[in-house]
């Protein structure tokens with residue numbers, strides 16, 4: 149039935165002209181039926197009268213059904229507006245957290261989700277400190293089925309997510325990771341993490357670091373320093389050892405600058421760019437010179453492997469340059485009797501706690517965020533970054549992990565246990581490794597394979613992710629670099645392809 153465009157309102161229900169027409173038709177038919185002219189024995193007229201009676205009944209049913217549907221629609225509209233007004237009111241109150249307010253002893257099942265008056269009720273608990281808020285809807289009325297569908301849309305429980313860091317509330321980073329707008333939980337976009345460095349002003353000061361005791365590296369260094377000065381007019385910094393080597397070669401290199409030990413904490417404020425000539429060890433060494441922020445490093449591969457030394461071309465002075473942020477672990481040593489800790493010591497690959505020269509089992513107790521986790525009884529333990537996962541950790545049975553995955557690898561070295569598998573922890577965990585007071589021997593700790601220190605019984609080392617990563621220039625994207633490294637350098641999964649001319653299964 150087509151609806152008329154003009155309407156008149158009766159109470160809550162809106163009655164259209166079509167409905168008025170139906171009512172008029174019914175009246176007319178009734179009048180005809182009740183005509184006194186109709187005789188009792190006039191059969192065709194009686195039949196006609198009965199037929200008209202049926203039409204009257206049908207018309208009445210249609211009119212009633214329509215009115216009822218319109219009344220229901222108006223009621224839903226009213227409820228919707230009521231609900232909306234309540235929600236707006238809540239939002240204006242600052243989205244205060246409220247606790248779930250379910251009637252005591254009554255589960256919020258479909259049957260109990262509406263009130264007796266078929267009225268949606270939004271009951272909000274008063275808990276100021278709660279971390280969630282929910283709508284509770286009740287209905288014991290007859291139209292449960294038709295309301296249930298609406299409930300799914302209108303009665304969706306609202307909630308809030310809160311972030312805690314080591315037991316303390318912290319919302320500072322929430323929208324970087326998870327959004328919960330309108331009750332839909334989504335994570336931040338993860339399509340690309342490629343970082344590109346574009347110089348806003350040209351670099352002016354360059355630090356050159358080289359592998360020692362290598363004639364080709366020494367030659368490359370002389371040429372590079374000269375080129376940087378003559379072609380780019382850049383300030384050049386080198387380590388004191390290299391400065392001595394350069395001056396040994398020629399007094400021409402007297403323009404080259406160096407630093408004293410006490411200046412090192414401020415080195416990053418003077419240097420725009422670091423160039424390394426050597427292998428992975430040279431990158432590790434150079435990164436270790438910076439205890440805080442590290443300037444971008446461009447590694448020139450002159451080593452034997454070159455996991456981090458994938459860069460070969462030097463258009464970096466113009467840019468843009470692809471950058472890979474490699475995370476570091478920062479470590480503090482806590483001596484049994486000392487009031488102050490030693491450190492921080494930053495590592496790009498790993499911290500290794502091992503038995504050193506001792507022929508005995510290393511005995512270590514491990515804690516994550518202060519909770520005891522396990523003992524290590526074996527040759528030792530490696531706490532590795534994902535960049536370091538392809539170094540010592542993989543040799544000890546750890547998995548190789550893409551360096552963009554944030555985390556800490558927990559890899560035992562030759563554990564004297566059949567079930568001690570390596571595992572990986574999230575980046576935010578703080579790991580404490582203690583040499584128990586009752587241990588028969590000391591343990592030894594090393595940082596990227598260097599700076600060996602003894603840990604006596606009662607001493608501990610605490611490691612967590614540093615906020616200062618090492619930005620390293622890369623030739624292509626991080627995934628291609630990683631795959632190229634593990635395939636060409638570690639020969640990952642190299643196998644001849646099976647011939648096709650064999651038995652068919």
Ligand SMILES: NC(=O)c1ccc[n+]([C@@H]2O[C@H](COP(=O)([O-])OP(=O)(O)OC[C@H]3O[C@@H](n4cnc5c(N)ncnc54)[C@H](O)[C@@H]3O)[C@@H](O)[C@H]2O)c1
Pocket residue numbers: 427428429430432451452453454455497498535536537538539540541543595596597
């Ligand atoms: N059994 C082992 O595999 C083992 C033992 C001791 C140390 N190491 C590794 O050596 C590193 C120190 O390197 P170095 O050059 O100063 O010492 P190094 O001269 O002894 O060289 C160690 C080798 O490890 C490679 N390497 C370093 N970092 C790597 C990485 N992230 N991925 C893949 N290979 C990597 C180097 O290219 C080099 O070939 C330590 O951080 C440790 O990871 C490995």
Ligand SMILES: Nc1ncnc2c1ncn2[C@@H]1O[C@H](COP(=O)(O)OP(=O)(O)OP(=O)(O)O)[C@@H](O)[C@H]1O
Pocket residue numbers: 357358359360387426427428429430431432433450451452453454455
């Ligand atoms: N500037 C530096 N001062 C002191 N030691 C350094 C310096 N650069 C590198 N080293 C050390 O020299 C050793 C060898 O360096 P590197 O690893 O770069 O060369 P490689 O062994 O030939 O290459 P790769 O590591 O790729 O096999 C490493 O142990 C490293 O710590």
